[in-house]
Amino acid sequence: MRLLVDRDVSAAAPLTPAGERILTAASTLFYERGIRVVGVDAIAAAAEVTKKTLYDRFGSKDRLIAAYLDRRNRVWHAFLDEQLAERQPRTPEEVILALFAALTDWLAGSRNGCGFINASVELAAPDHPAMPVIVGQKQWIRSEFEAQATLAGLADPGELADRLLLLHEGALVSFRVAAMDRAPEVAARAAADLLAGWPRA
Amino acid sequence: MRLLVDRDVSAAAPLTPAGERILTAASTLFYERGIRVVGVDAIAAAAEVTKKTLYDRFGSKDRLIAAYLDRRNRVWHAFLDEQLAERQPRTPEEVILALFAALTDWLAGSRNGCGFINASVELAAPDHPAMPVIVGQKQWIRSEFEAQATLAGLADPGELADRLLLLHEGALVSFRVAAMDRAPEVAARAAADLLAGWPRA
DNA sequence: AAGTAACCACACCGGTCGGTATACTGTCAG
DNA sequence: CTGACAGTATACCGACCGGTGTGGTTACTT
Numbered sequence: 001m002r003l004l005v006d007r008d009v010s011a012a013a014p015l016t017p018a019g020e021r022i023l024t025a026a027s028t029l030f031y032e033r034g035i036r037v038v039g040v041d042a043i044a045a046a047a048e049v050t051k052k053t054l055y056d057r058f059g060s061k062d063r064l065i066a067a068y069l070d071r072r073n074r075v076w077h078a079f080l081d082e083q084l085a086e087r088q089p090r091t092p093e094e095v096i097l098a099l100f101a102a103l104t105d106w107l108a109g110s111r112n113g114c115g116f117i118n119a120s121v122e123l124a125a126p127d128h129p130a131m132p133v134i135v136g137q138k139q140w141i142r143s144e145f146e147a148q149a150t151l152a153g154l155a156d157p158g159e160l161a162d163r164l165l166l167l168h169e170g171a172l173v174s175f176r177v178a179a180m181d182r183a184p185e186v187a188a189r190a191a192a193d194l195l196a197g198w199p200r201a
Numbered sequence: 202m203r204l205l206v207d208r209d210v211s212a213a214a215p216l217t218p219a220g221e222r223i224l225t226a227a228s229t230l231f232y233e234r235g236i237r238v239v240g241v242d243a244i245a246a247a248a249e250v251t252k253k254t255l256y257d258r259f260g261s262k263d264r265l266i267a268a269y270l271d272r273r274n275r276v277w278h279a280f281l282d283e284q285l286a287e288r289q290p291r292t293p294e295e296v297i298l299a300l301f302a303a304l305t306d307w308l309a310g311s312r313n314g315c316g317f318i319n320a321s322v323e324l325a326a327p328d329h330p331a332m333p334v335i336v337g338q339k340q341w342i343r344s345e346f347e348a349q350a351t352l353a354g355l356a357d358p359g360e361l362a363d364r365l366l367l368l369h370e371g372a373l374v375s376f377r378v379a380a381m382d383r384a385p386e387v388a389a390r391a392a393a394d395l396l397a398g399w400p401r402a
Numbered sequence: 403a404a405g406t407a408a409c410c411a412c413a414c415c416g417g418t419c420g421g422t423a424t425a426c427t428g429t430c431a432g
Numbered sequence: 433c434t435g436a437c438a439g440t441a442t443a444c445c446g447a448c449c450g451g452t453g454t455g456g457t458t459a460c461t462t
Contacts (some may be wrong), residue, residue, distance in 0.1 A: 121322040138379035170371025178339035
């Protein structure tokens with residue numbers, strides 16, 4: 001069993017060595033400390049690069065933010081592929097549960113929750129160039145839930161996908177905001193019970 | 202039936218007229234546009250007040266932020282009291298469902314989701330003076346869920362409260378980040394099914 | 403009458419923000 | 433040989449940030 005919904009497979013634009021260092025430094029700083037509090041000077045310094053180079057490569061801070069989220073999205077998808085390969089789910093239901101199980105590992109070692117949710121709050125403006133990446137990430141996992149539910153022959157896959165999304169996002173945000181360390185595990189148990197009790201079409 | 206868990210009943214410090222205007226303006230601006238993007242000058246201007254007066258009343262922007270969240274918490278509690286009085290729940294289960302029903306009305310007309318979650322992301326620093334208010338708000342509703350579940354004689358009230366919290370927070374964040382307009386209604390349905398299927402102690 | 407709290411107007415502070423300009427160096431392909 | 437490109441270093445820009453200081457005006461209290 002594998003994931004069903006295509007994600008954007010357009011290859012990430014290749015980066016120059018300095019560009020790579022900038023994006024790596026920006027990714028760490030943005031996620032660890034927040035997008036608005038981290039200035040471009042701090043990023044350039046961390047990447048051992050001139051501000052000029054940063055602007056030559058990325059054009060603006062906003063576009064660097066978009067690149068950060070795009071990369072984070074790719075890394076997350078690669079992480080999911082890896083997790084799926086390890087857990088070898090044999091039914092669509094098991095795929096869904098594997099996605100929840102992956103949450104625990106994904107959040108392990110970080111206290112800052114979901115970089116996309118955080119970015120959505122920090123950027124706020126709906127027309128920000130990074131916003132499509134954020135909404136796209138959330139809608140991808142929802143539609144993956146829905147596709148797996150459909151394949152499994154479960155009733156009302158849309159409603160089920162909505163509820164699974166609530167558990168998924170609730171775990172991410174409770175982990176961070178409510179200091180609920182076990183949120184991913186709770187979500188996994190809740191998802192398992194939800195699937196077990198859900199009617200077939 | 203009524204709420205069980207005491208919230209902080211210490212009366213809000215009375216404000217001078219100018220202080221009142223400042224806090225009102227700050228509340229709107231902070232929630233609508235974000236905490237970090239709104240400067241003290243903008244708040245003073247909106248309240249038709251001198252920056253000097255703002256600092257005489259609140260001391261610093263951080264303490265004004267804390268006052269904003271404290272007030273928002275009180276307003277939310279008053280809103281819940283109102284909703285409970287209207288819906289007249291007759292069992293602990295109905296109280297829980299009324300809290301979810303209240304979510305829909307609470308979010309109606311705003312696109313920015315939960316002010317506490319947003320603040321937690323924007324402030325980030327765990328030692329910020331406003332952080333206790335944020336975490337307190339989340340833990341209050343969790344313990345209210347748990348208390349009602351206990352009163353209802355349901356098994357493992359802690360686990361149930363955790364799962365209800367995930368749905369609650371998931372609705373708040375999906376409403377905002379994933380542009381899921383119906384998130385509160387979905388959460389209410391999911392909570393109803395969860396309670397209906399939960400074993401008794 | 404004196405004091406005090408609550409305001410106003412306004413000017414000012416050092417620091418940081420995102421972003422630009424100028425000028426120079428190394429490397430590599432046509 | 434000669435561009436073009438990737439990079440360095442440094443200086444600069446206006447705008448805005450949170451926060452302070454000075455001085456003066458009401459209005460209510462003691």
